[in-house]
Structure formats: C-alpha cells, structure tokens
Amino acid sequence: MIHKYKLNDKFILLDINSGGVFKIDEITYDILDHYPEKDRNTVTKLLQSKYKVLDIGQSIDEIDTLISSDELFSEQESITYDFKNNTSIKAMCLHVSHDCNIRCKYCFASQGNFQGEKLLMDEETGKAAIDFLIYNSIGRRNLEIDFFGGEPLLNFALIKKLVNYARDKEVQHNKNFRFTITTNALLLNDENIEYINDNMDNVVLSIDGRKETNDNMRYTINNQGTYDIIIDNLKNLVNKRGDKDYYLRGTFTKFNLDFSNDVLHLADCGFDKISVEPVVAKPDMDYALCKEDLPKLFDEYEKLSIQYLKRKKDNPFNFFHFNIDLDHGPCLYKRVSGCGAGNDYIAITPLGDIYPCHQFVGDEKFKLGSLETGIINKDIKDQFYKANLVEKTKCTDCWAKYYCGGGCLANAYNTNLDILSPDEVGCELEKKRLECAIMIQTEQ
Numbered sequence: 001m002i003h004k005y006k007l008n009d010k011f012i013l014l015d016i017n018s019g020g021v022f023k024i025d026e027i028t029y030d031i032l033d034h035y036p037e038k039d040r041n042t043v044t045k046l047l048q049s050k051y052k053v054l055d056i057g058q059s060i061d062e063i064d065t066l067i068s069s070d071e072l073f074s075e076q077e078s079i080t081y082d083f084k085n086n087t088s089i090k091a092m093c094l095h096v097s098h099d100c101n102i103r104c105k106y107c108f109a110s111q112g113n114f115q116g117e118k119l120l121m122d123e124e125t126g127k128a129a130i131d132f133l134i135y136n137s138i139g140r141r142n143l144e145i146d147f148f149g150g151e152p153l154l155n156f157a158l159i160k161k162l163v164n165y166a167r168d169k170e171v172q173h174n175k176n177f178r179f180t181i182t183t184n185a186l187l188l189n190d191e192n193i194e195y196i197n198d199n200m201d202n203v204v205l206s207i208d209g210r211k212e213t214n215d216n217m218r219y220t221i222n223n224q225g226t227y228d229i230i231i232d233n234l235k236n237l238v239n240k241r242g243d244k245d246y247y248l249r250g251t252f253t254k255f256n257l258d259f260s261n262d263v264l265h266l267a268d269c270g271f272d273k274i275s276v277e278p279v280v281a282k283p284d285m286d287y288a289l290c291k292e293d294l295p296k297l298f299d300e301y302e303k304l305s306i307q308y309l310k311r312k313k314d315n316p317f318n319f320f321h322f323n324i325d326l327d328h329g330p331c332l333y334k335r336v337s338g339c340g341a342g343n344d345y346i347a348i349t350p351l352g353d354i355y356p357c358h359q360f361v362g363d364e365k366f367k368l369g370s371l372e373t374g375i376i377n378k379d380i381k382d383q384f385y386k387a388n389l390v391e392k393t394k395c396t397d398c399w400a401k402y403y404c405g406g407g408c409l410a411n412a413y414n415t416n417l418d419i420l421s422p423d424e425v426g427c428e429l430e431k432k433r434l435e436c437a438i439m440i441q442t443e444q
Contacts, residue, residue, distance in 0.1 A: 031059055089137055090143055106217060
C-alpha cells in the first residue's frame with residue numbers, strides 16, 4: 001500500500017507497510033497513478049504527451065528498483081500480538097477534583113463534575129490509586145500520573161501529599177514516576193508555580209488562542225472571559241519553567257474554523273509549545289465539527305504547516321500534531337494497539353472508580369470497577385482490548401493506520417456509539433495533520 005500527495009509544491013510518497021517516505025518528482029508522481037497496475041508500455045502511452053519517453057522509462061526503472069528491494073509496495077508485517085493478555089498498566093489519569101472554577105461550553109466533564117456531584121479526592125483514595133498502579137504495572141519501571149480535574153489546583157494540598165507518597169514508593173518498588181498536571185491556570189500563583197516547576201515533568205495549560213476565541217468558550221462562573229485573567233499566569237509559569245516540558249492546550253470548534261490564527265497568536269505571545277486540537281463532541285452540539293467544515297480545516301492545517309516552516313529561523317514554535325519521528329517512531333505494537341485506553345492507561349475518579357480514560361468518566365456503561373474491587377467489568381474490558389487495528393475493519397485499507405493507531409475512542413463513541421467505528425471527521429483531520437507533519441519533516 002502506498003499514499004502520495006502534493007503539499008507546499010512538494011510531491012511526497014509513503015510506503016505504508018515499510019514506513020518509507022520519499023520526496024519524488026512530478027513524473028514519478030504521475031506514473032504512480034497507473035503503475036504497476038498497468039504495464040510499462042500502457043503507462044508510457046498515457047503520459048508521453050506530457051513527458052519524454054526516455055524520462056518515463058527511467059522513472060519506471062527507479063520505481064522497479066524500489067519494488068524489488070521491498071521499499072515500495074512492501075508486504076504487510078504479520079501482527080500476532082495477544083492484546084488481551086497485555087494487562088500491565090503504565091499510566092493513570094488521577095481525577096483529584098470533580099469541581100471546576102470555570103465553565104467551558106464544550107466541556108465533556110459537565111463543567112467539572114462528570115455528570116455527578118462535585119467532589120475532591122481524599123488522601124486515602126489518592127494513595128490507594130498509586131498503590132493500584134504500582135501493583136498492576138508488572139514488568140514496567142516508568143509510570144505516569146496526570147493530576148486532572150475538573151481543576152486539580154482546587155485540591156493542590158492533596159497533590160503535594162501524593163507526589164511525596166509516590167516518591168517514597170519509587171525506592172521500595174523500583175519504579176520511576178513521571179508527573180503531569182493539567183490546569184486552566186486561573187489559580188496559578190508564584191507559590192504553586194514554583195512547586196509545579198520543581199515537581200511536574202510536564203504541564204498542560206488550557207487556553208484556546210485569541211481572546212475572542214477563548215472567551216467565547218471558556219468563562220468564569222460569573223460569565224466573564226478567562227483570557228485576561230490567565231494569560232499573565234501562563235507567561236509567568238512558562239518563563240520560570242526553563243527547558244522543562246509544557247504545552248498550551250487549546251480546542252477549536254465550529255466557532256473558530258480559522259484556528260491556525262489561534263495557534264500563531266499563542267506563538268506570537270511567546271509560547272513555543274502549543275497544541276490546539278479539534279473538539280470532541282456529539283454531532284448535535286452547535287460547536288461540533290462536521291464534514292462540510294473539512295475543506296476549510298484542511299486549508300488551515302496547510303497554512304499552519306507553511307508558517308511553521310517559515311518561522312523555524314526567527315520565531316520557532318512546536319506544534320504538537322506536527323511532531324512525528326520518521327526514523328524510529330513507536331514500535332509496531334504501539335502503532336497497532338492505539339492509545340491504550342482501558343489497557344495500559346486508566347482514569348481514577350475521586351471516589352476510586354476506574355474508567356478506560358478521562359473522556360469516559362461519568363458514563364456508568366464504561367465503568368471498569370473500583371480501587372476496592374479491581375477491574376471487574378470484563379465486557380467493557382474486552383471491548384477496549386479489541387480497540388486495535390487488528391479488530392478495526394474500517395482501518396484496514398487506510399494509509400494512516402500505523403501513524404494514528406485507529407483514532408480517538410471517545411470520538412468514535414460520540415459519533416457512532418461504537419468505539420471500534422472511527423469518527424470520519426476525526427479521521428480526515430488526522431490524515432491531513434499527518435500529511436503536513438511528514439511534509440515538514442522532509443523539508444527539515
């Protein structure tokens with residue numbers, strides 16, 4: 001299987017099974033519309049009005065060389081992994097707060113309480129969650145905990161206790177914890193910024209972009225926009241963070257289809273690590289993205305990729321979805337298994353309930369169990385075991401399958417009520433992002 005496309009006046013060819021990426025010329029691009037399905041003579045006749053016969057022959061010879069060396073139209077590698085028996089957990093989204101101090105129109109968490117009552121996790125539950133992760137991480141040393149909400153800074157005292165607890169457990173169990181916190185930045189101050197920068201390996205900071213974009217979707221409980229409140233807090237944390245990881249994480253919706261301007265606005269504000277992603281929403285929401293929006297969104301990704309390259313010298317920034325490793329990348333197992341939700345990644349609520357990921361928290365159909373009972377809902381567990389490329393028939397003939405791993409399961413469920421049936425709009429956006437990312441890599 002191959003995929004070819006033109007972007008930024010470049011012709012790019014991918015061999016899907018081998019992972020090979022080639023910059024090609026226009027004649028090769030046109031030949032591959034027909035060859036090798038049609039024979040050499042037929043292809044020559046079809047293209048000789050545009051190219052010299054000698055040049056056509058030379059290009060076909062080069063294609064044949066790549067085919068014979070298994071670099072083009074390569075055979076698919078056999079996939080024999082036993083996903084069901086891969087039960088070791090490596091990452092946990094720890095919901096220390098089911099309460100929030102802002103209101104977001106697109107919030108999948110029902111304004112922070114995840115369709116339930118407002119709660120803060122207690123110390124006993126938090127420690128039990130860390131013990132659960134350690135006990136269920138057999139064979140893994142490096143473990144990840146994301147302090148999440150609602151707004152996790154509403155329970156900041158607990159976060160500090162749990163970090164200390166996990167550090168003590170590292171020595172006892174030969175583990176290494178990596179901590180992330182996701183915050184809306186409203187409560188950031190000098191004290192907690194210092195703690196976060198000292199203890200968090202990564203920080204995810206929520207803002208959607210330009211003031212008008214952000215304040216249309218993210219506002220305080222008093223219906224005030226949050227941009228003016230948080231922008232200086234964000235700059236304060238990032239300026240003090242040095243070279244440690246962080247991301248400004250935004251969401252674009254139908255209300256800001258020109259989202260590339262939001263990304264560039266954040267870059268112009270001095271932030272160099274940015275992720276602005278499509279909204280996860282049920283199709284009937286007025287801010288949801290639909291098929292009709294795709295041409296505009298494709299243009300935005302292409303515009304952004306060209307600006308990304310232009311700014312590399314004078315005003316560089318890192319856009320999350322343009323990060324791709326063409327030389328190594330994830331192993332075949334990871335490429336086939338996808339995001340790992342419900343398998344090597346779980347979410348824990350303030351009451352100690354276990355869900356496949358943060359996007360499913362609050363939907364009782366997807367409750368896997370609790371810290372007290374362990375994972376007991378085997379039917380749901382089996383569904384998420386099957387959420388891999390081997391089982392997703394709709395992904396079989398997709399050129400992007402080994403890059404995306406089958407897409408977001410929450411998106412699939414929201415649009416098709418089936419985690420094994422990928423969301424069409426999400427898939428098309430993922431493919432466009434990948435084309436842009438690969439083009440950028442070939443240019444660099």
